[in-house]
Amino acid sequence: MISDSATVHIPNMVCLHQFCSHCENEPDIDAGCVRCGKGRHAFFDYPVGDLMTYLCKQRAWCERVIAIAHNAKGFNAQFILDRDIILKWTP
Secondary structure (H helix, E strand, O other), rough: OOHHHHHHOOOOOEEEEEEOOOOOOOOOOOOOOOOOEEEEEEEOOOOOHHHHHHOOOOOOOOOOOOOOOOOOOOOOHHHHHHHEEEEOOOO
């Protein structure tokens, strides 16, 4: 429960950097990859929901996605965990 003195932090942007085994050593993140596409993504409208949708979409070139969150031990992973609870996913 949120008290009268507390506020809810709502993210206004979520960014990710993706790469596959073919482009993981490419120094230019904006170069793109013929296998996995562009390497930089930013979500603004519905940042957490759009991130989760993007991470869960099917990819013909891989069997699984590994996501690593910067500062996940702090507060940043709470947005993802909250969304997982709403969707009734098991973290």
